[in-house]
Amino acid sequence: MAIPDEEYILKTTSACAGCPSSLILRYVTKAAGPDTVLVIPACCTSVIQGVYPTTAMNIPVYNVAFASAAAVGSGMSEAFRACGKKTNVICYAGDGGTVDIGIQALSGALERGNDFLYVCYDNEAYSNTGMQRSGATPFAARTTTTPAGKQDLKKDLDAIVAAHNPVYQATACAAYPVDLYNKVVKALSMPGPKFMHVLAPCPPGWRFPSEETIEMGKLAVKSGMWVLWERDHGKLAITGASKAAMVKRIPVADYLTRQGRFKGITEEQIAEIQAAIDRSIGCLQKEVESEC
Amino acid sequence: MSAKLAISRPAEGAAGKTGTWRTFRPVVDREACNECGLCRQYCPDAAIDENLDIDLDYCKGCGICAKECPKKAITMVREED
Ligand SMILES: Cc1ncc(C[n+]2csc(CCOP(=O)(O)OP(=O)(O)O)c2C)c(N)n1
Ligand code: SF4
Ligand code: SF4
Ligand code: SF4
Ligand SMILES: [Mg+2]
16 A cells, blocks of 8 residues: 655644654544544644644644543544544553553444544553653563552453454554554544554663664564454464564563663563563464464 | 634654654665665655665664665665764
């Protein structure tokens, strides 16, 4: 699929140099096109849009309260459909606004079956307010509220969403914009609730230099720490660069030790994370092969 | 009753000329470039146009384009003063 030249974010937002959310949003909006409304709860993306009364966003954006994105998006979509309009409604939210604060609104909207797409860009912390731990922060990562490393595991958001049986569900990563673009196009071609979870390596939050955003995303995928897949009406398929990673992976230490947030991680913790990756890839492989 | 809504209108430069943020600027060696377009694909701020020209009024100097260029055709050069 040829990616359109049109940009829907005018030069430029106030996002940090090397921001993964800006890159993800470029491709989400390219895939969606001009007949689209974004619903954005409190997160980096709500503050980077520009300074009132101007905005870098060249499509309509509705900035809403933290917990409400999916409720607003599903209601807005119902209103558009009632008026006979096909306008895409896309909720674009951070991990904090999704796995923690917006989870009940998301669950309700998915269950009601409204026609909208929810995109969670996951930078694995409450970044806009200074990198506090979220439910999506991985085990052993240091944040401003877990200075010795997080003791708990990353919440399995995708399993929670899958339990709602949305028509389409996918993961993606900022380092693979073509895979991301194709999945957004596919999601928006289907009526009903769609969900995408996009890994967003964040230079200041994860503590790596701004030029390494793409490299960090690639290391996440090549190590199997992040897997690119889609579930089309429940049927799982591994996509893009993750096909190779199902068979052969780089050691997860090569990903972890490149980031300041994992400074001080122990050999035992690395082994624990490696074992968890190998286990979950094994489960995905079984799901791909199964007939159910 | 008419409520006044806080609505922002789209405009270039809504967050200012972010080119002033740079400490390093990307300089492209056109001889070495094979026009693959990867720099343009990966630029988070869409500061590289279809002719592969970089808009230095807005380029934030993140360095992603230089890092990802398969031909090593982009060098990050320190800004003066
Ligand atoms: C009800 C409420 N609580 C707290 C905040 C403050 N707040 C604004 S953005 C943000 C962090 C959001 O984190 P996430 O959803 O992960 O998005 P990110 O900033 O990482 O892009 C917080 C805590 C708020 N705006 N509203
Ligand atoms: S903190 Fe991270 S996600 Fe937020 S604007 Fe900066 S780079 Fe982007
Ligand atoms: S990535 Fe390098 S080779 Fe490719 S178009 Fe950009 S400057 Fe040219
Ligand atoms: S340095 Fe960053 S912002 Fe500037 S053109 Fe390269 S990728 Fe874009
Ligand atoms: Mg976040």
